[in-house]
Amino acid sequence: MIDPKKQAEIVHKSLKKRYRKEKRFRAYGILAITIALASLIVLFADIINKGHTGFLKTTITLDVEMNAETMYLEDPTDPDAVRMADFVEPLIQSLSEILPEATEEDRGKLRGLINPYASSQLRDELVANPDWMGTTQTITFLAHSNVDVYNKHKGNEAYSIKLSEEQQQYVDKLRDKGVIETSFNDVFFTSGDSRDPARAGVLGAIVGSLLVMFVTLVLSFPIGVAAAIYLEEFAPRNRITDFIEVNINNLAAVPSIIFGLLGLAVFINLFGMPRSVPFVGGLVLTLMTLPTIIISSRAAIKSVPPSIREAAEGVGASKMQVVLHHVLPLAMPGMLTGSIIGMAQALGETAPLLLIGMVAFIVEIPEGFFDAATVLPVQVFLWAGSPELAFIERASAAIMVLLAFLLSMNALAIWLRKRLERRW
Amino acid sequence: MNMNDTLISEPLEPQEMSTPVNRPVEDAGAQSAKVEEGKTVGKPFADDPKFKLRNVEVFYGQERAIKNVSLDIGRNEVIAFIGPSGCGKSTFLRCLNRMNDSIDICRVKGQLMLDDEDIYHSKKDVVELRARVGMVFQKPNPFPKSIYDNVAYGPRIHGLANRKSELDDIVEDSLRKAGLWNEAKDRLHSIATGMSGGQQQRLCIARAIAVSPEVVLMDEPCSALDPIATAKVEELISELSESYTIIIVTHSMQQAARVSSRTAYFHLGHLVEVNETSKVFTSPEHELTESYITGRFG
Ligand SMILES: Nc1ncnc2c1ncn2[C@@H]1O[C@H](COP(=O)(O)OP(=O)(O)O)[C@@H](O)[C@H]1O
Numbered sequence: 001m002i003d004p005k006k007q008a009e010i011v012h013k014s015l016k017k018r019y020r021k022e023k024r025f026r027a028y029g030i031l032a033i034t035i036a037l038a039s040l041i042v043l044f045a046d047i048i049n050k051g052h053t054g055f056l057k058t059t060i061t062l063d064v065e066m067n068a069e070t071m072y073l074e075d076p077t078d079p080d081a082v083r084m085a086d087f088v089e090p091l092i093q094s095l096s097e098i099l100p101e102a103t104e105e106d107r108g109k110l111r112g113l114i115n116p117y118a119s120s121q122l123r124d125e126l127v128a129n130p131d132w133m134g135t136t137q138t139i140t141f142l143a144h145s146n147v148d149v150y151n152k153h154k155g156n157e158a159y160s161i162k163l164s165e166e167q168q169q170y171v172d173k174l175r176d177k178g179v180i181e182t183s184f185n186d187v188f189f190t191s192g193d194s195r196d197p198a199r200a201g202v203l204g205a206i207v208g209s210l211l212v213m214f215v216t217l218v219l220s221f222p223i224g225v226a227a228a229i230y231l232e233e234f235a236p237r238n239r240i241t242d243f244i245e246v247n248i249n250n251l252a253a254v255p256s257i258i259f260g261l262l263g264l265a266v267f268i269n270l271f272g273m274p275r276s277v278p279f280v281g282g283l284v285l286t287l288m289t290l291p292t293i294i295i296s297s298r299a300a301i302k303s304v305p306p307s308i309r310e311a312a313e314g315v316g317a318s319k320m321q322v323v324l325h326h327v328l329p330l331a332m333p334g335m336l337t338g339s340i341i342g343m344a345q346a347l348g349e350t351a352p353l354l355l356i357g358m359v360a361f362i363v364e365i366p367e368g369f370f371d372a373a374t375v376l377p378v379q380v381f382l383w384a385g386s387p388e389l390a391f392i393e394r395a396s397a398a399i400m401v402l403l404a405f406l407l408s409m410n411a412l413a414i415w416l417r418k419r420l421e422r423r424w
Numbered sequence: 425m426n427m428n429d430t431l432i433s434e435p436l437e438p439q440e441m442s443t444p445v446n447r448p449v450e451d452a453g454a455q456s457a458k459v460e461e462g463k464t465v466g467k468p469f470a471d472d473p474k475f476k477l478r479n480v481e482v483f484y485g486q487e488r489a490i491k492n493v494s495l496d497i498g499r500n501e502v503i504a505f506i507g508p509s510g511c512g513k514s515t516f517l518r519c520l521n522r523m524n525d526s527i528d529i530c531r532v533k534g535q536l537m538l539d540d541e542d543i544y545h546s547k548k549d550v551v552e553l554r555a556r557v558g559m560v561f562q563k564p565n566p567f568p569k570s571i572y573d574n575v576a577y578g579p580r581i582h583g584l585a586n587r588k589s590e591l592d593d594i595v596e597d598s599l600r601k602a603g604l605w606n607e608a609k610d611r612l613h614s615i616a617t618g619m620s621g622g623q624q625q626r627l628c629i630a631r632a633i634a635v636s637p638e639v640v641l642m643d644e645p646c647s648a649l650d651p652i653a654t655a656k657v658e659e660l661i662s663e664l665s666e667s668y669t670i671i672i673v674t675h676s677m678q679q680a681a682r683v684s685s686r687t688a689y690f691h692l693g694h695l696v697e698v699n700e701t702s703k704v705f706t707s708p709e710h711e712l713t714e715s716y717i718t719g720r721f722g
Pocket residue numbers: 484489507508509510511512513514515516527
């Protein structure tokens with residue numbers, strides 16, 4: 001026996017040691033969280049710093065004189081005449097009026113300030129308003145993407161190399177006069193991809209992502225939940241179900257590109273489905289998310305307290321009634337959370353979609369599950385690989401859009417869980 | 425050995441921490457007494473019983489948890505199952521409405537008759553059996569739904585009420601019988617898990633009797649309740665005994681004495697003694713029973 005006095009002493013000493021251990025452990029934890037948070041902040045700061053300018057556009061507002069002689073156009077209602085007409089000249093003329101120092105030789109430089117599609121815009125507007133003929137109208141055009149990046153990154157050498165010395169001076173002057181303005185980039189959210197960075201947008205990719213997500217959700221949630229219920233509640237425990245279980249767990253760890261290869265081999269080559277379409281993308285991502293959904297749904301079913309099951313069985317509920325009336329409602333928050341996290345993973349997935357051709361250059365906004373489409377992460381991939389600075393900046397902006405989608409999906413998961421969670 | 429290390433790294437064995445009730449029975453002063461398998465002293469049989477149970481054996485895998493038990497349970501009687509922890513009271517009770525079915529490794533042998541019907545017959549529907557033999561569990565386990573829905577659940581799934589008003593009547597009647605009506609009538613549609621433990625347990629009793637069973641099984645229904653709630657539930661059991669056969673497992677001998685008319689003493693899977701409650705507690709016939717009720721082992 002240890003004498004009580006000595007015992008108290010020993011315990012007292014050991015207490016100090018225990019508290020030291022505890023403190024050290026807490027310090028490690030705080031350190032780990034600090035490192036994680038710092039990396040996150042650096043990442044976000046970098047993305048926002050590089051990408052926020054992608055949400056801005058540069059416009060040029062010009063007084064355009066609709067002169068029949070300079071445009072070689074008598075009748076804007078005659079399609080043939082419109083086809084032959086010159087819609088660039090009036091823009092250049094308007095610019096040279098503001099910049100009198102530009103000589104005849106500088107016309108090319110002036111032209112390089114305006115977006116290449118400005119003439120088409122002028123044509124379309126004139127065709128829509130034929131009575132403009134002979135008048136002077138104030139019209140806002142997009143600036144050339146080179147002007148756009150120069151304007152948004154004033155004083156940064158790297159962003160001005162595409163403009164000549166004179167062009168830079170022109171831009172500075174135009175901005176002072178209020179002809180060149182910077183505003184919110186609505187084009188980015190209302191158009192599809194384009195060869196011209198100033199006119200490229202993420203709408204096509206957003207719609208593509210939504211279509212793919214819809215297919216994935218509609219297929220993977222019911223199949224995943226049904227599989228989980230069967231395995232957890234009805235399947236006999238034997239070699240076959242053990243084998244299935246091992247395989248589901250392994251599938252969750254299979255690299256996603258393998259699912260892309262499978263989709264290519266099975267859906268496209270074997271079943272002859274079209275390439276690049278959201279439907280096939282959704283099928284591939286369904287295969288990828290299913291294991292995640294099944295595993296989290298099974299965990300949710302397992303966490304339903306057995307006492308609730310017993311209670312229901314005790315009053316005479318059949319197996320099916322126990323599952324439908326009690327287990328499923330109680331497991332639903334967990335199932336939904338798992339599914340949304342699986343969907344968020346799928347939303348950020350690029351590799352398997354590259355393999356089934358969703359990496360094409362697509363200008364049109366997809367309208368259905370069988371229209372060629374791309375998705376947000378692939379769009380980021382495409383733009384980030386472009387040598388043009390204006391595209392890099394849009395890639396960063398698209399990353400922010402993607403992150404916003406992911407964050408709102410996770411917020412939805414948390415909200416659903418809080419909302420549906422029941423206490424017992 | 426270093427004292428500090430022992431304190432930190434070796435938590436006490438769980439068995440040693442809990443009450444003496446869990447002490448292995450063999451070591452506890454009962455060495456001399458032996459149980460003979462299948463031999464039950466006292467009066468295990470009755471005329472025209474509700475349950476006629478013969479040579480019942482229950483196995484968990486290889487382990488035999490109930491050893492050749494034969495017992496009759498009379499109509500509208502309250503019978504208490506007592507005995508040390510792990511002696512198989514719950515296992516035996518759960519055979520009576522086949523709650524053991526959901527345990528994969530559990531097998532039941534022998535003859536179990538409810539009103540001359542074999543309850544383990546392969547054609548016997550367990551849903552129907554459970555509608556006749558209701559159950560109340562050790563821990564109150566109301567569904568995380570409203571009080572009303574808890575009570576109405578059984579009648580709903582069995583189709584006992586055709587109209588809303590009928591269902592309302594069943595709910596009110598069951599809550600009244602369970603002595604919960606006055607406390608619950610103003611909050612029928614609030615969540616049941618918000619009630620106190622005692623109220624929850626009475627709600628579980630109301631839920632069990634809402635399907636009008638013939639038998640109610642209760643597995644230590646008061647062990648999670650405080651003394652006042654326990655008194656209420658005991659009072660309720662006495663009232664219910666007029667219309668139902670009640671089989672109650674209990675740890676408390678006082679409780680058995682208060683509510684039951686017959687008492688069955690289990691020991692290591694054997695049914696040692698069955699007799700009138702007063703007889704069991706005043707002049708037990710078997711040595712083991714005597715040791716147990718005099719508190720020589722838990
Ligand atoms: N689900 C189970 N699986 C395996 N063994 C069990 C199970 N439930 C009970 N047992 C065993 O059966 C014996 C009787 O248990 P139980 O009926 O719960 O006793 P009591 O209710 O009298 O305390 C114990 O030895 C216990 O270990």
